[in-house]
Amino acid sequence: MKKWFGMLLLLISIVLITGCNKEPKPEERFTAYVQEWNKQNFDKMYDYLSEEAQEKVSKKDFTDRYKKIYSDLQIKNLKVDFKAPEEVEEKDGIVKFPFHVKMDSLAGEIAFDHTAVLKKEERDDAKSWFVNWDTAFIFPNLEEGDKISLPTTPAKRGDIVDKNGAGLAATGKVTEIGIIPGEMGDDEEKIIKKVADLLGLSEEKITKDLSASWVEPEHFVPIKKIPGDANDLLEKLTAIPSVNNRTVQARVYPLGEAAAHLIGYVGPITAEELEKADSQYQSSDVIGKRGLEQVFEKKLKGENGVKIVINKKDGTEEVLAEKEVKDGEDIQLTIDAGVQNKIFNELKDETGTAAALNPVSGETLALVSSPSFDPNTLSLGATAKDWEKIEKNKKEPLMTRFKNGYAPGSVMKPITTAIALEAGAVDWNKTYDIKGLSWQKDSSWGGYSVTRVSDTNGAVNLEKALVLSDNIFFARTALDLGKDKFVAGLKTFGFEEDIPDYTFPLEQSKIGKIDTDIALADSSYGQGQIEMNIVHLATAYTPLMNKGNMIQPILVKGETDGAIWKKSVMSEKTAADIQNALLKVVEDPKGTARGAKIAGKRIAGKTGTAELKAKQGEKGKENGFFVAYDTEKPDMLVAMMVEDVLGRGGSKPAVDRVKKVFEK
Secondary structure, three states: OHHHHHHHHHHHHHHHHHHHOOOOOHHHHHHHHHHHHHOOOHHHHHOOEOHHHHHHOOHHHHHHHHHHHHHHOOOEEEEEEOOOOOOOOOEOOEEEEEEEEEEEEOOEEEEEEEEEEEEEEEEOOEEEEEEOOOHHHOOOOOOOOOEEEOOEEOOOOOOEEOOOOOEEEEEEEEEEEEEOHHHOOOOHHHHHHHHHHHHOOOHHHHHHHHOOOOOOOOOOEEEEEEOOOOHHHHHHHHOOOOEEEEEEEEEEOOOHHHHHHHHOEEEEOOHHHHHHOOOOOOOOOEEEEEHHHHHOHHHHHOEOEEEEEEEOOOOOEEEEEEEOOEOOOOEEEOOOHHHHHHHHHHHOOOOEEEEEEOOOOOEEEEEEEEOOOOHHHHHHHOOHHHHHHHHOOOOOOOOOHHHOOEOOHHHHHHHHHHHHHHHOOOOOOOEEEEOOOEEOOOHHHOOOOEEOOOOOOEEEEHHHHHHHOOHHHHHHHHHHHOHHHHHHHHHHOOOOOOOOOOOOOOOOOEOOOOOOHHHHHHHHOOOOOOEEOHHHHHHHOHHHHOOOOEEOOEOEOOOOOOOEEEOOOOOHHHHHHHHHHHHHHHHOOOOOOHHHOOOOOOEEEEEEEEEEOOOOOOOOEEEEEEEEEEOOOOOOEEEEEEOOOOOOOOOHHHHHHHHHHHHO
16 A cells, blocks of 8 residues: 555656646747737846847847837837747747737838747756847848938928918018127127127027037027018127028018917927827927917927838838828918908007907907017017016016906997897886986995996986996896896807807806896996906897897808807897997997097997996996997907006097097
8 A cells, every 4th residue: 555655656746747847838938928029028028038149139238229119119009919830840949930010100000020930948957949039020121230210201380371361370481590600710708798689698508509519610500590570680690790690491470469369379399298299299399389379289280201211231221111291281260461450550559459250251350469479589489588578567468368258348238238128128118217327226235326427317218328328227127127037148148158169269258146136237237247258249249230140250261151159149120229229329429439430431339348446436447348340331340448448538449449440
């Protein structure tokens, strides 16, 4: 019994030893290698390499090379396929396995077939199979000493043009100022100081440029780009010995300040932007910084062309993958450059904003914000002095005012009129007996009252209330209408929602909190917490020219024009009646917009003055508004807001400027 038990233990030991010493199959070893490759575990891959391969490349070099190539080429979706054959042919301790590699790169798909050679080698008293690796495993025909390069063809940035094809942002010519070091002689310090003063640069920056490793005495060393029309500056600079210039291409903005907030500008991509951007960007690229340059960045940029090339030792090249260059798209706006320029020139000495629409098609003809900035200066590289000037300007020239919401004041009254008429809370014959310049509902209002500027005593009807802009009439109308119907009416006009598909991001027009009768009364004439952006304000007047339908404004040419955003916000009759009243606002000798009357034109409009103060009785800021259009040629409606009009006639600065736009 003991004899048989001993033999059994011996047999078990033999089986275990035999099992432990079992040689792995070559197909199993290569399958494991491929698995590590697909996971891009390059350090583990190295452990599968043959002695011959490891003698040619160290583990660090092997790992670093793969990582760098895969990173530089932005390799994704790597798939190495190997199917083990049913029968493995071995000859002199060598087997061969075909495999297929496929991957996506920044230049497109790379795919190739290759054959792996595995050798049987003994290591640590055990035999196994190892991959006889060479550089062709990375890419076919890649040999030791070859290099991989990535030549690129930059995409042309798309232009932004107006409705007539005039450039608003385009590739144009600018002047690049440079210094030829060998011509500076003994005046290097003086020359650097003069150039630094004229260009607003630091002397250290220029000295650093001139000290770059590539610079030779005869080289033109670029210092700064300036606008192509900066002739006075160019003349002063080129009068300095060694200073030269050349014409180069850059992004230019023909309207300059007039369209800066709308169009924006481009600038060098920052490290933070590069990290967030997709693989199309390189550290040398420019990117849209604000405005439509930023909104349309993906369309405007296009896609750079790129090749992945093996540069052979003998000077020949082999292209592994190639992506053709795709230039950026041109964007055509509905903006009319002439109208944009005209309105900006009227507004540029003020702080304010304006929008011009074609009230029938919905095309945005102009979007203006003032004060402004020069996008050409910022795009070409603003100096510290340039930024300091902008940032210290209390009028905030970088603020895009046409996207913001403002209390509209009395330009709100035609909207309130339409809501009240459609709800039956008022008609054109209804009157309120109003005396004096102030009114309150009852004693529950305490010391608060609604005030008006008109000295009319007695019966006031709706038309007179619009012509004289009577706050008391509209406050009483809103109280008769009630909060729920008033709020519901505002929402039919698009309050508390985005303008559908409008390209430039705008703040929603807000109703705010209407929790008291005082708040309801104030809201009726555009005070309280009511806020409107200037585009929505202009849009809210379009039902007067479209049989009661509110047109959807558009900014990009080719979008559906004449589309209705809000159908039947008022009846056709209500629209016609309100328009007749707004004609009298301009044409009546007592009308608040009588200063906008133009011989030979029939201008309809509404004025508004929004008071910005903490409580009644205090003096605060005032913003003046005017919305107007020519009833006999309704192809342009202008809404304008001028800030800080206290003591200047309220809406008068806006009225005067809008009048000049229509006169011209």
